Amino acid sequence: MKSCKKKNKLLSISLKLKVTPKEVTCQGQVIGAIIADTKQHSKLAAKAVEVTYIEKEPILTIKQAIHENSFYQPVHSIYKGDLVSGFHNASNVLEGEISIGGQEHFYMETQASIAVSKEDGELEMFVSTQNPTDIQLVVAEALNVPANKVVIRVKRLGGGFGGKETRSTLLSVPVALAAKRLHVPVRCQTDRDEDMMTFGGRHPYLGKYRVGFTKEGKILAMEVDLYSNAGNSRDLSISICDRALFHIDNAYRIPNVHVTARMCETNVPSNTAFRGFGAPQSMFVMETMISAIAASLDLSPEYVREINLYQEGDTTHYNQLLTKCHISRCWEECKSRSDFSARRKQVDMFNSENRWMKRGLAMVPVKFGIAFTTKFLNQTSALVHIYKDGTVLLAHGGTEMGQGLYTKTLQVASRALGIPVSKIHISETSTATVINTSPTAASCGSDLNGMAIMLACQKLKNRLEPYVVASPEGKWEDWVKSAYFDRVHLSATSFYKTPDLGYSFETNSGNVFNYFTVGAACSEVEIDCLTGDHQILRTDIVMDVGKSINPAIDIGQIEGAFMQGYGLFMLEQIKVSPTGCMITRGPGNYKIPSFGNIPVEFNVSLLKECEHDRAVYSSKAIGEPPLFLSSSVFFAVKDAIKSARADAEVETEFNLNSPATPERIRMACHDQFTDKWDVEMIRCTPSKCSIA
């Protein structure tokens, strides 16, 4: 091993920067970039930078923002029915508030970007992003070059979950700028701690509610104020609030509704898209109301859910008609598959025989709207080539992040062209083959790009038709050759935009969504009342995904979304110091689900006979909808705690914020040991944060 003769010349730079609060609005904000010949040198140099800040008191939480009246505009709200008469006819009214924490995307591949500057001002980039067009336009603007000279290529992402929908620009702009300035290829990939301190996550939400209902448990009216912690920029927060507004009903028909959503401007890194996009947060507020209603009437939460479920033909609070909406079928099928009634009795029996171990059981529905709530995003295009050897190359506007989009679009092409997948290939997604694309998001990747691929393939199929008719016994390769020599164009582009969309907040009318993906889940848990630990004993899920084009992928997505949501409701808790410094920076102190958390028994099934004409080949969107079903674990834990509290002879209705961490479970199991402590006192006292 050659001994290294030349000692690394110690870096002796000290860059003094002076920045004011108006330029830097959160800890973790990118304020510059160091370019070096090796990663080690760049890290040493970054540490050598000295920055002096003029500090001001930060606003970090929703409550602080409300107190300081620190909000972004606009504020959207939905009003349907007549609240006054609704509450007047309600025999019971409950008020309360509930909060749900944020969540780190924790994609396996952290943010990564490569830029290669080429002749004539051209730039070619390889970026881990869900949104190549956004990178293209933002980089073009930042470098003051026309978009037609910037190509963004995406082979695949090691996970995105919404975290690479807009935030990847923070990394790609400096990388591109350096490449252009220095005329050398530049690459950067964040370390996990940098990633968790810089790129934001799921919006924490606070919900304040007032709900009126009959003594039978029928909900007549509700007034909800939602607040999200948007962080130091608006990013997608308004769309996330919109989706939260559209999902405050979850799966229930509520005749009189007034719901408002506000974005809090705070000094934490800008929060952004995260699987479910505001819907899990607001549906959590709805299910908390259901739980409170059930407790106040001494009814089971499942009974209250059941009698308020939407039926076919109902309209939502944003006046969208529910057709082919199989909520009740999923609910009934889940109830029977999970053997709910019998297990309810077994759980109660177990709880009557155990004091310090308790079990809980809960079943929740989900109804998730499919389409971008921002109308213009519901568009995409595709490009399909048939080469002379008969092999086919696909390109479309969607990125592969592990959700199986490329596999599904290969299947669509195979079915549309009538040839085996072995003759078809999809290589990458690039702004040079398909333009002006929307992010691969809102679970619409397969719907939009599947339809675009299908349309392009149908064009090609029609052009080949005469050659098929001419020699029906021939092979695909022969037909392609005959067409080629007959000078037929064997490449086609297509364009697809979702029909019949167009909601307006002003008139509260027009379709927000193309259709809904619905399901139900039943979970049973066991908790240790003295440690706050828990385990899921069994989960049953039933989902309506239409006629799935690939059941294996869809079941995988349901299992994955469920476990990611489990992290949100049960494990993951982001901690920020009083000065706004991110404390949770890695798997050491930020717990994401691992195989030990998977339900001991995990049954997922897809509803049968539920064709859907509005989804590509009737296979419905599946990416985000199942995530909320993991709240069945949260409410099963709440059910178990209720039994512990009954034994301790304390009030069995209590507020349980999400995530239901072990300390929160422990403290909610009120008993002779907990009286003298309050969970909020167990707060980490961080040392002064030492990050730029």
Ligand SMILES: Nc1nc2c(c(=O)[nH]1)N[C@H]1C(S)=C(S)[C@@H](COP(=O)(O)O)O[C@H]1N2
């Ligand atoms: N393995 C994997 N699955 C995933 C994701 C991911 O990053 N990795 N992202 C989720 C999110 S946030 C969305 S919006 C959808 C996007 O893909 P689709 O629109 O093709 O369903 O995939 C979901 N499933």
Ligand SMILES: Cc1nc(=O)[nH]c2[nH]cnc12
């Ligand atoms: C932009 C956007 N609109 C939506 O309606 N849903 C989403 N999920 C992720 N991104 C989005």
Ligand code: MOS
């Ligand atoms: O819609 Mo997913 O990218 S949050």
